[in-house]
Amino acid sequence: xxxxxxAEKFISEEWILYKYxxxxxxxxxxxxxxxxxxxxxxxxxQEAFIKLCYHAPEFLDEEHEKRWLIRVTINLCKNHxxxxxxxKKISINGLEEYFTTEEEIEIMSDIIALPEKYKSAILLHxxxxxxxxxxxxxxxxxxxxxxxxxxxxxxxxxxxxxxxV
Amino acid sequence: MKERxxxxxxxxPTTDETMDQKITDSLLNPDLNDMNSNKMxxxxxxxxxxxxxxxxVAAFIIIGTGTVLAATRHFVKSYPSKRDVLxxxxxxxxxxxxxxxxxxxEEVTKKYFGPGNKKLTLPRDSDGNLLxxxxxxxxxxxxxxxxxxxxxxxxxxxDRHEKAKKxxxxxxxxxxxxNLVPTYIYDNYVLGEKGFCIxxxxxxxxxxxxxxxxxxxxxxxxxxxxxxxxxxxFSPAEHSTKNxxxxxxxxxxxxxxxxxxxxxxxxxxxxSLSKHVDGNIIADINFDSDTIGNGHMxxxxxxxxxxxxxxxxxxxxxxxxxxxxxxxxxxxE
Numbered sequence: 001x002x003x004x005x006x007a008e009k010f011i012s013e014e015w016i017l018y019k020y021x022x023x024x025x026x027x028x029x030x031x032x033x034x035x036x037x038x039x040x041x042x043x044x045x046q047e048a049f050i051k052l053c054y055h056a057p058e059f060l061d062e063e064h065e066k067r068w069l070i071r072v073t074i075n076l077c078k079n080h081x082x083x084x085x086x087x088k089k090i091s092i093n094g095l096e097e098y099f100t101t102e103e104e105i106e107i108m109s110d111i112i113a114l115p116e117k118y119k120s121a122i123l124l125h126x127x128x129x130x131x132x133x134x135x136x137x138x139x140x141x142x143x144x145x146x147x148x149x150x151x152x153x154x155x156x157x158x159x160x161x162x163x164x165v
Numbered sequence: 166m167k168e169r170x171x172x173x174x175x176x177x178p179t180t181d182e183t184m185d186q187k188i189t190d191s192l193l194n195p196d197l198n199d200m201n202s203n204k205m206x207x208x209x210x211x212x213x214x215x216x217x218x219x220x221x222v223a224a225f226i227i228i229g230t231g232t233v234l235a236a237t238r239h240f241v242k243s244y245p246s247k248r249d250v251l252x253x254x255x256x257x258x259x260x261x262x263x264x265x266x267x268x269x270x271e272e273v274t275k276k277y278f279g280p281g282n283k284k285l286t287l288p289r290d291s292d293g294n295l296l297x298x299x300x301x302x303x304x305x306x307x308x309x310x311x312x313x314x315x316x317x318x319x320x321x322x323x324d325r326h327e328k329a330k331k332x333x334x335x336x337x338x339x340x341x342x343x344n345l346v347p348t349y350i351y352d353n354y355v356l357g358e359k360g361f362c363i364x365x366x367x368x369x370x371x372x373x374x375x376x377x378x379x380x381x382x383x384x385x386x387x388x389x390x391x392x393x394x395x396x397x398x399f400s401p402a403e404h405s406t407k408n409x410x411x412x413x414x415x416x417x418x419x420x421x422x423x424x425x426x427x428x429x430x431x432x433x434x435x436x437s438l439s440k441h442v443d444g445n446i447i448a449d450i451n452f453d454s455d456t457i458g459n460g461h462m463x464x465x466x467x468x469x470x471x472x473x474x475x476x477x478x479x480x481x482x483x484x485x486x487x488x489x490x491x492x493x494x495x496x497x498e
Contacts, residue, residue, distance in 0.1 A: 016192050024188075025179045032178045045180070046188045053192055055388055079391055079468075081443070098178040107166060107174045116443065126172045159166050 016053055023049075023066065027073050029127045033119065034077035036112040037094045044080060048073045067138050070128060074120050081116065110157055118156075121149040238432065238486045239343060239457045245427065246437040246449030246461070247410040250420040256412070264414055272366045278336040279360025280328060284381065284390040285319035293386060321355075321385045329356035329380075336361035337399070340374045343457055346397055347464075349482040354380035354395060375400040382468075393468040395479075402459040406451035409461065430480050433487025444470025448480055 027048060031041040051072055052065075059065040095105045114122070120139060124130045132150070136143045153159075180188075257263050288296045288304045297305040298318060305311045322328065330351045333344045340363065357379030365374050375398065382393040402409070423439040428448075430436060437449040446469055450462040462483075466476050 013193055017189060020185070020189055020192065024185065025176075028180045029176055029178055033175060038184070042184050042188065045184075046191055049188060049192055078443075099174065103170075104174050104177070107171065111171075111175065123175065126168075126175050157166060157171065159168055159171055 016049075019052060020049060023052075023069055026128060027069065030070065030073055030123050031077055032098075033108075033111050033123050033127075034074075034116070035080060036108075038097065039094075040080060044073065044076045047076055066128075070124065071138060074123075078116055107157075114153060114156060118149045118153050121146050122153045122157075125150065238484050239345075239454060240488050241434070241452035241454040241457065241485050242488050243433075243435040243485070244407045244409075244451045244453070245435055246451045247408075248420075248423075248425075248437070248439055248449065249410055249412045250418060250423070251412060251414055253414055256414050272368065274365045276339065276363045276365065277360045278332040278339070278363070279356070280322070280332070281358040281360040282321060282325050282355045283319050283358055284388075286385055286388040287318060287320065288314070289386075325355055325383075326351055332356060332361050333378075336363055336376055336378075339363055340376065340399070340401055341458065342399070342401065342460065343484065345399055345460070345462060345484060346378075347479050347482040348484065349479040350380050350395060350397070353383060354393070355383045355390075356380060371403070373400075391468070393466075393472075395467070396465040398463040398465075400461045400463075402451075402453075402461055404459065405453050406459050406461055407453065409451055411449065411461070411463075428477055428480060430477075430483055430485075432481070432483065432485055434480075434483055434485045435487075436480050438476075440470075444468075446470075446473070446476055448476065450483065450485075452485060 024045070027045055028041055031044045032038075035041050035044065048069060052069055056065070056068065059068065095108055099105045099108055111119070111122075121135055124135045124138060125132075130138065132143050132146050135146045139146070251259065253263060287298065290296055290307060296307075299305060299311070301313075302318065303311040303313050304318075330344065330346075330348075333346050333351070337344045337346075359379070361376055361378045363374055363376050365372070367373070377396065377398045380395040380397065381390045384390045384392070418441070422442045424442075426438045426440070428436045428438055434450060434452070437451075439447045439449070441447075446466040448462075448464045448466070450464075451460075452462075453459045464479075466472075466479075469476050
């Protein structure tokens with residue numbers, strides 16, 4: 001096993017690959033919903049995993065680590081979009097690579113177009129499977145604020161509830 | 166739309182083998198470039214940044230040169246900057262043709278003034294203290310154990326702030342101007358890796374030069390380089406900037422997404438501020454001067470959404486003084 005030095009700890013190749021495979025798709029789905037194209041997502045994903053491997057704090061457990069990583073990834077996406085030069089150039093031309101029907105492409109386009117402020121709640125719920133109280137903890141907002149964000153996003157996306165929340 | 170359809174769409178994209186390979190390679194072989202997390206954006210930023218250039222070119226139609234002065238503050242007459250936010254379609258309707266970014270890009274040559282700085286930190290312990298590094302590159306832990314990292318260690322240049330100012334002197338002199346970057350930026354931020362970039366092109370019979378430069382937070386103790394980033398763009402103007410208008414071509418935002426205000430610096434310079442709903446702040450400074458020449462400066466502040474006081478403090482150190490000083494230290498939000 002090859003050990004790699006981080007600033008604060010030794011980590012193994014196996015550990016890196018395990019963590020990458022554990023989180024890659026969830027984080028890719030989150031970044032895709034913000035950035036809308038594979039290439040920007042790849043950059044953000046790479047940076048998020050580098051932070052996890054080389055600049056992360058000590059975690060209490062794997063759930064703590066997962067929540068930290070989600071927050072970092074969302075913040076990286078937002079940072080990426082902060083500059084209007086980036087925002088004006090968001091490309092969603094690659095949707096066909098992932099979605100086969102016009103309906104799916106339309107849904108994803110609508111998701112990408114959602115205001116950033118409200119998007120994280122819906123992604124944490126539908127991608128990561130978190131409940132309202134957990135989302136409130138992760139985003140450091142009140143449960144009523146989470147409910148309001150979910151409600152507004154559902155209205156924008158015209159979602160019919162399946163009774164899951 | 167049903168919830169299950171939304172969930173299905175959201176969870177459909179997955180990474181592919183190529184992406185997995187590239188990312189895990191970079192994680193397992195964190196060499197200098199890979200460890201520079203911010204540099205990973207370079208491929209994207211390159212094209213975006215160019216778009217920025219194009220917009221600036223379109224926005225500031227009048228380009229000219231001035232005369233270098235040795236004085237640290239320069240007397241100018243500042244004017245408000247008008248900003249028009251248009252979609253590409255609106256731009257075409259208004260101006261008859263699309264902004265051809267690629268065409269401008271093909272004509273641009275770049276000249277760099279550095280050296281810039283890398284966004285890399287040295288190894289630290291959990292309390293943030295620097296770990297000892299031996300001459301042969303081994304990192305020594307407090308318990309005496311040592312390890313040779315597989316990535317190159319980067320030591321920030323202790324003279325990085327002075328060198329940045331000197332590079333700015335040279336870059337602005339190349340355009341025929343004194344260094345116009347606010348001194349606060351030189352003192353508290355770090356010149357981006359590429360240094361000052363001067364763009365040059367000849368269009369419509371004019372030789373045009375402008376600079377666009379990145380500064381990032383001096384965060385070699387924390388690695389948090391991206392928390393505050395500043396882009397300084399300066400474009401010389403041949404004619405008066407009194408009634409010039411800049412145009413932002415953006416399909417994803419509207420004029421209503423910006424809160425517009427003004428700030429008059431302690432030197433009396435009028436700065437037109439645009440704060441986007443997402444928090445980034447743009448300061449536009451238009452000025453005319455018989456001595457140094459006319460120009461447009463645009464300073465973009467990223468990561469300053471709740472730091473308007475810092476933005477004002479930075480603008481106060483613009484090396485410009487209004488010809489008739491008007492101390493109006495207020496901001497209209």
